[in-house]
Amino acid sequence: MSAELLATLSIFLLALLVGFEVIGKVPATLHTPLMSATNAIHGVILVGAMLVASVAETATDYVLGFVVAAFATMNVVGGYVVTDRMLGMFQSPASQR
């Protein structure tokens, strides 16, 4: 196993642990926005999509690049917008009555 892979593996494991720690504290009230926000975060695959499209040379590559870019952008944009829309509905008691 190369040093790079080992380093990436460490990052992965630590991020997983940070995730458990941070997300475990989110109250049940916010679980739907949480899921939708994490959904948007995994749209970061857009970065991967850009890297794939950047080395495209054949027609198949281009089709692949188009589909990946469309999927990933829909994931990012839709995910964040809908999360923001939902969170805007959560009102504090002060803003009511």
Add this chain to the structure above:
Amino acid sequence: MSTLDTVVRLAYLAAATCFVLGLHLMNAPATARRGNRLSIAGMLLAVAATFVLLVDSGATTPAGWMVLAAGAGVGTVAGLWAARVVPMTAMPQLVSLFNAVGGGAAALVAVPELVPAAGAASVRVPAALDIVIGTVTFAGSLVAAGKLQGVVPGRPVVFPGARVVGGGLALATAIAGGLLIRGYGGGAAVAVLAVAALALGVALVLPIGGADMPVVISLLNACTGTAVAMAGFVTDNSVLVVAGALVGASGAILTALMATAMNRSLPAILLGGYGTGDGASGPGGTGGAPVRAVSADDAAIQLAYARRVVVVPGYGLAAAQAQHALHELATVLASHGTEVTYAIHPVAGRMPGHMNVLLAEANVPYSEMRELDAANAELSLADVALVVGANDVTNPAARRPGNAISGMPILDVDRAAAVIVIKRSMGHGYAGIDNALYTDPKTGMLFADARAGLAALSAAVKTLVG
């Protein structure tokens, strides 16, 4: 490492930090929106850094840029449109759909790494895993979204030999994946792997019933996260690894919470066949025990003279679009001093926390929403518990062994001084068993559609307290 490379990597690190801090801010409703926006900033940073990297390397052809721009344009329009128009009741479908495209994108990113049959094992292993997990998630999420939307039957779809088919598909996936990892097959093996994994995703989700959807959505969310992390290994990109791990952790936590809330093990859920479909109500009846039907006026008197009312909403409330009618009743009650809170079971909706969003949409402040334990403490002190559209999660049978819901954590509605249940008929919930709460002497059944029943209650309470 060149200066630009260093800057880009630092930008990725900053983006990952934004994601973590953004999620941290989601631990309270007051800061959650800020958290999401911080997360957006991180995303913009990551994308901008990648853009700079691509421009600098100059490897991208003009056609490549056009393809990228066209794809991003289509995705943006589709995403914006979906996010704006979808009603809150359909949120689980939308989240599933975004899950599907995310998983699909993650799988496709790995394809170019495997098609020329070369490269190190340290790339081929995560690439194969990425394609398998991403593709299974893509197909599974689409089926789940279809079930939630009612396009695909919500009931468990099982046929003789389904397990054998599933097993065969899993085997085919494993063989094709193994060949790819050993460096054989190239494009053909990738195609076999993709088709087998697509079919496997469908076969996994089809037999799972509507009642188990909160678990399935959470699990698929975790899978997409894992697929994205694998894509990070493939492209040696730290921000993908970190983001993927965060999503994986979040999905895993929610999966465990949902499974616990239903007292069902994950393997049992995945094997499927449990429960019925959407809004199914088996032949009614409560084993012959009498139920006490009450009129809206009688129920209104109980509510008007109660000091503490705990509302127990279930998905039936949302299905009847009655959230606003419920909030109106609560406002009338609160205006003359009755304390109203909402007891929300973890699986009250179709995804984790769904009921909270539906109530928030109807302007219910989050400070009035109670989670299971707090709700049960309040229920035992409540003068009246008002159950609207919830069934199995209120069934005292869960405390006894030997039935379909034994051991499931429930809301202790039967411990309130009096109970009013708004329900259309004596139909069963998902579990298909009788609810002893309905035959409890202190329970009054108000047989009505949720929205009409709540409106009648509001009107009656208004005339009582003038």
